[in-house]
Amino acid sequence: MLFNSFAFLVFFPAVTLLYFVLPHRWRWLHLLAASCFFYMYFIPVYILILLVTIVIDYSAGLLIHQSTGRKKSLFLLISIISTCLVLFVFKYFNFFNANFEAIASFFGLDYPVKLVNIILPVGLSFHTFQSLSYVVEVYRGKQLPERHFGYYSLYVMFYPQLVAGPIERPQNLLHQLREKHSFEYARAVSGLKLILWGMFKKVVVADRLAVYVNAVYNNQAEHSGASLALATVFFAFQIYCDFSGYSDIAIGSARVMGIDLMTNFRWPYLSRSIAEFWKRWHISLSTWFRDYVYIPLGGNRVSNARLYFNLMITFLISGLWHGANWTFVAWGGINGAYLVSGIWINKLLSKTLVSLKTLQGIAGIAVCFVLVCLTWVYFRASSIGEAHEILGKIFTSHNSLFTGPVSGFIYSLAGLSVVILHDITEEYRIESLRFFSHGSSWVRRTAYAATVMAIMLFGVFDGGQFIYFQF
Amino acid sequence: MSRDVKRFFIKLGGFLLLIAVLDLALGNLMRHLYFRQVSGVFYQSNHAFNETRAKALIFGSSRANHHYIPGILEDSLELSCFNAGRDGQGIFYSLALQRAILGRYKPELMILDLNLNEFLEDSESYDRLSALLPYLKNHPEIKDIVRLKSRTENIRMISQVYPFNGTLLTLVANLPLFAGKTKKAPDGYLPLYGSMEGRNPGTGITGHPADPVKVKCFEEFLENAAENGIRLVVAVSPYYADFQDPLTHGFPEELCLKYGAVFLDYSREKEFLDHPGLFADVFHLNDAGANRFTEKLAMDLKNVPGMEKNDQLADKRDP
Numbered sequence: 001m002l003f004n005s006f007a008f009l010v011f012f013p014a015v016t017l018l019y020f021v022l023p024h025r026w027r028w029l030h031l032l033a034a035s036c037f038f039y040m041y042f043i044p045v046y047i048l049i050l051l052v053t054i055v056i057d058y059s060a061g062l063l064i065h066q067s068t069g070r071k072k073s074l075f076l077l078i079s080i081i082s083t084c085l086v087l088f089v090f091k092y093f094n095f096f097n098a099n100f101e102a103i104a105s106f107f108g109l110d111y112p113v114k115l116v117n118i119i120l121p122v123g124l125s126f127h128t129f130q131s132l133s134y135v136v137e138v139y140r141g142k143q144l145p146e147r148h149f150g151y152y153s154l155y156v157m158f159y160p161q162l163v164a165g166p167i168e169r170p171q172n173l174l175h176q177l178r179e180k181h182s183f184e185y186a187r188a189v190s191g192l193k194l195i196l197w198g199m200f201k202k203v204v205v206a207d208r209l210a211v212y213v214n215a216v217y218n219n220q221a222e223h224s225g226a227s228l229a230l231a232t233v234f235f236a237f238q239i240y241c242d243f244s245g246y247s248d249i250a251i252g253s254a255r256v257m258g259i260d261l262m263t264n265f266r267w268p269y270l271s272r273s274i275a276e277f278w279k280r281w282h283i284s285l286s287t288w289f290r291d292y293v294y295i296p297l298g299g300n301r302v303s304n305a306r307l308y309f310n311l312m313i314t315f316l317i318s319g320l321w322h323g324a325n326w327t328f329v330a331w332g333g334i335n336g337a338y339l340v341s342g343i344w345i346n347k348l349l350s351k352t353l354v355s356l357k358t359l360q361g362i363a364g365i366a367v368c369f370v371l372v373c374l375t376w377v378y379f380r381a382s383s384i385g386e387a388h389e390i391l392g393k394i395f396t397s398h399n400s401l402f403t404g405p406v407s408g409f410i411y412s413l414a415g416l417s418v419v420i421l422h423d424i425t426e427e428y429r430i431e432s433l434r435f436f437s438h439g440s441s442w443v444r445r446t447a448y449a450a451t452v453m454a455i456m457l458f459g460v461f462d463g464g465q466f467i468y469f470q471f
Numbered sequence: 472m473s474r475d476v477k478r479f480f481i482k483l484g485g486f487l488l489l490i491a492v493l494d495l496a497l498g499n500l501m502r503h504l505y506f507r508q509v510s511g512v513f514y515q516s517n518h519a520f521n522e523t524r525a526k527a528l529i530f531g532s533s534r535a536n537h538h539y540i541p542g543i544l545e546d547s548l549e550l551s552c553f554n555a556g557r558d559g560q561g562i563f564y565s566l567a568l569q570r571a572i573l574g575r576y577k578p579e580l581m582i583l584d585l586n587l588n589e590f591l592e593d594s595e596s597y598d599r600l601s602a603l604l605p606y607l608k609n610h611p612e613i614k615d616i617v618r619l620k621s622r623t624e625n626i627r628m629i630s631q632v633y634p635f636n637g638t639l640l641t642l643v644a645n646l647p648l649f650a651g652k653t654k655k656a657p658d659g660y661l662p663l664y665g666s667m668e669g670r671n672p673g674t675g676i677t678g679h680p681a682d683p684v685k686v687k688c689f690e691e692f693l694e695n696a697a698e699n700g701i702r703l704v705v706a707v708s709p710y711y712a713d714f715q716d717p718l719t720h721g722f723p724e725e726l727c728l729k730y731g732a733v734f735l736d737y738s739r740e741k742e743f744l745d746h747p748g749l750f751a752d753v754f755h756l757n758d759a760g761a762n763r764f765t766e767k768l769a770m771d772l773k774n775v776p777g778m779e780k781n782d783q784l785a786d787k788r789d790p
Contacts, residue, residue: 006621006623006626006627007623020476182473183473183475183476183479184475185475185476185478185479188479189479406640407637407638407639407640407641407644408637410640411637411640445486445489448486449486449489449490449493452490453490453493453494453497453632456494456630456632456633456636457497457632457635457636457637457639458636458637458639459636460637461627461636462594462598462601
C-alpha cells in the first residue's frame with residue numbers, strides 16, 4: 001500500500017481509531033494484522049519471505065542470548081548469513097550473475113547459470129537491516145531477546161516503517177510496542193502535521209519534479225547540458241522530498257499512536273560538508289552502516305590508510321545496498337572518496353583559513369550541494385556510461401534550456417522554493433516563518449488549510465511509487 | 472470519551488468542514504474560469520465538447536492537432552472543419568469526445584489520427600484521462616471512460632477542485648485579461664515551427680502487445696461512426712522516423728474494413744521521410760509539413776475508393 005494512495009487515507013484512520021479503542025493487550029495483534037495487510041497489499045505471497053526472516057532472527061536472538069563463546073558467534077553468523085542470503089537471492093543474484101557471465105564471456109568460457117525472473121519484495125533491504133540490527137544488539141548484550149513472537153514480528157513489520165524505514169533499533173522500538181499509549185491531543189496533532197507536510201513534499205514537490213527529471217534523463221541524448229544540470233538539481237530535490245516525505249508520513253503515523261520513530265532527515269542540503277551531509281541524510285541508514293560496518297572494521301581508531309579503507313568499504317557497500325547496479329556502487333564510492341578528501345582538506349583549512357569561517361559556512365553549503373548533485377547523476381543514470389555522458393554534457397554543452405510545459409515548470413520551481421524556505425526556517429529557527437508551529441492558531445490553521453489545498457490544486461496524483469521502494 | 476479525544480474530533484471536524492467549504496468555493500471558481508477560457512488547450516477542448524458544429528472533425532493526439540489544417544480541408548471538401556486533436560491524448564479522449572459530440576449533432580466526416588504506439592499498454596494513457604474530468608459533470612456519457620483512470624475516481628470526484636488539479640496557471644493565463652498574449656486557434660489547428668534538417672530520423676519502435684481496452688475503444692469509435700452514417704477516415708500521419716514494424720500488428724486496418732472506414736497510412740511516406748525540413752521533431756510535422764500533408768490528404772480523400780457514406784456500406788452489408 002502506498003502512503004499517497006486513497007487506500008491509505010482509509011487505512012490509517014481506521015487502524016489508528018481501532019488501536020485506541022482496543023484494550024492494550026490486543027493492540028499488538030491489531031497492529032500486526034494491520035501491518036500484514038499493509039504489506040500484502042503489494043504482492044501477498046511475499047509476506048512468506050518476511051515470515052522466513054522473522055523466524056530466523058527471532059530464533060537466533062533466543063539462541064544467541066542463551067549461548068556463550070563460539071556457539072554464540074556461530075548463531076550470530078548463521079543468522080546474518082541466512083538473512084543476507086534472502087536479500088542476495090532476491091536483489092543481487094541477477095546482478096552478480098550477469099557480471100560473472102560477462103567475465104566468462106570475456107575469457108571465452110561458457111557460463112551455465114541463467115538469470116531468474118524475480119521481483120524484489122518491497123522493503124526487503126529495510127526490514128533485513130532492521131532484523132540484523134536486532135541480532136547484533138542481542139549478541140552485544142545491549143538488547144534482551146524478545147521472547148514474545150508477536151512483539152518481535154511487529155518490531156520487524158510495524159507498518160509505518162516497514163517498506164522504506166526509518167531503519168529502527170530494537171532499543172528504541174521494541175519497548176514502545178509493549179508500552180500502553182493513551183491518546184494525546186498534542187501528539188496526534190504533531191503526527192498529523194508531519195503526515196501533511198510529508199504528503200506535500202511527495203505529491204506536490206517530488207512527483208512534480210519527477211515529470212521534468214524523467215523527461216530529460218530518459219531522453220538525455222536530446223537535451224542540452226543546461227537542461228541536464230537543471231534536471232540533476234531537480235532530481236536532488238525530488239529524491240529528498242520523496243524519501244523525506246515518506247519518512248515524515250511514517251514518523252507522523254507512528255507518532256499519532258504514541259510511538260516515536262527516529263528522525264531520518266535533518267535538512268541535508270544545508271550541510272556545509274559531505275561529512276555533515278551524511279549526518280543529516282537518511283540518518284537511520286548511515287548510522288546503521290556506522291555501527292555495524294564502519295566501527296567493527298575499526299572506525300577511525302586506526303591508521304590513516306586503514307581509516308580511508310574503512311570509509312571506502314562502508315560507502316561502497318552502502319551504494320550497493322541502494323541498488324544492484326554499478327551506478328549505485330559508483331555513487332557510494334564517490335561519496336566515500338569525498339569523505340576521504342574532506343579529511344585532508346579539513347586539516348589544510350584548519351591551518352590556513354580560520355578567519356574565513358563564516359564564508360566557509362555559506363560557500364560550504366553551495367559547494368557541498370554541488371558535490372552531492374554530481375553524485376546524484378550516477379544515482380539517477382541507468383549506467384556508468386550514461387552518467388559520464390551526462391556529466392560531460394553538463395560541463396561542455398551550453399544550448400538552450402528545456403522547460404517543458406511552462407505551468408509545470410513554474411509549479412516545480414514554486415514547490416522547490418517552499419521546501420527550501422521551510423528547511424531554512426527550521427534550521428535557523430526563524431519562528432515567524434514556522435507556520436505549522438506558529439504561536440497564533442489562525443496562522444497555523446491557515447497554513448494547514450493552504451497545504452491541503454495546495455495538495456489538491458498542484459499535487460500529482462498519478463506519481464505512483466516512492467523512489468526508495470525499489471530498494 | 473476523554474477530553475483530549477473530544478477536543479481532537481471537534482477540531483478535526485471543524486478543519487474538515489473548512490476544507491470542504493474551500494474546496495467547494497475554489498472548485499466552482501475554477502469551473503467558472505475553465506469554461507470561460509478564450510484561448511489555449513482548454514478553450515479548444517471546450518469548443519470541441521460543447522460548441523462546435525463543424526461538419527468535419529479531426530480527432531487524435533498532438534499529432535492530429537499539429538498536422539491537420541482545417542482550412543485546407545474546408546476548401547477541398549467544402550465542409551466546415553474543426554481540429555479537435557489534443558496534446559497527450561489518445562483513443563480514450565477521442566472516444567469520449569466523439570460520444571459528447573454525437574450527443575449534440577451528427578458531423579458528416581470524422582478523421583481519426585492514430586499514433587504508431589496508440590494501443591500500447593501503458594499507465595500514462597490512463598493517467599491522462601484527467602483531461603476529461605472537467606467534462607464529466609455535464610457529460611455523463613463519458614463516465615465509464617473516466618472510470619478507467621482508477622477505481623477510486625468516483626470518490627475523488629467528490630472534491631470540486633480535483634477535476635482542475637494542475638490547471639490553475641493555465642486557467643489564469645488564458646483568461647480574457649491575458650488573451651492577447653496567448654495564441655488563439657479558432658479552427659483548433661496549432662502550427663509548430665522548427666526543422667529536423669541535418670538530423671537523422673528516429674529509430675523504430677518494436678512491436679508491443681496491444682491493450683485490449685484501447686482496442687475496444689477504437690472499435691467503438693468505428694462502430695459509432697458507422698451506426699450514425701458518418702464517413703470515417705483513420706489516418707497515420709507522417710513521422711520522421713524509420714519504423715520496422717507496422718502499426719500495432721495491423722488490426723486497425725482490419726477493423727476499419729469491418730466498419731467501412733477508410734484507412735490511410737502515411738507513416739512511411741518517402742515524400743515526408745526524405746524531407747526533414749518538414750518536421751519540427753521526430754513525431755511532429757512543422758507548419759510547412761502540415762500544409763503539405765493536409766493537401767495530400769485532401770487530394771487522397773477525393774480519390775481513394777470506398778470513401779463513401781457509411782450508411783451506404785451498411786446497406787451493402789445487410790441484404
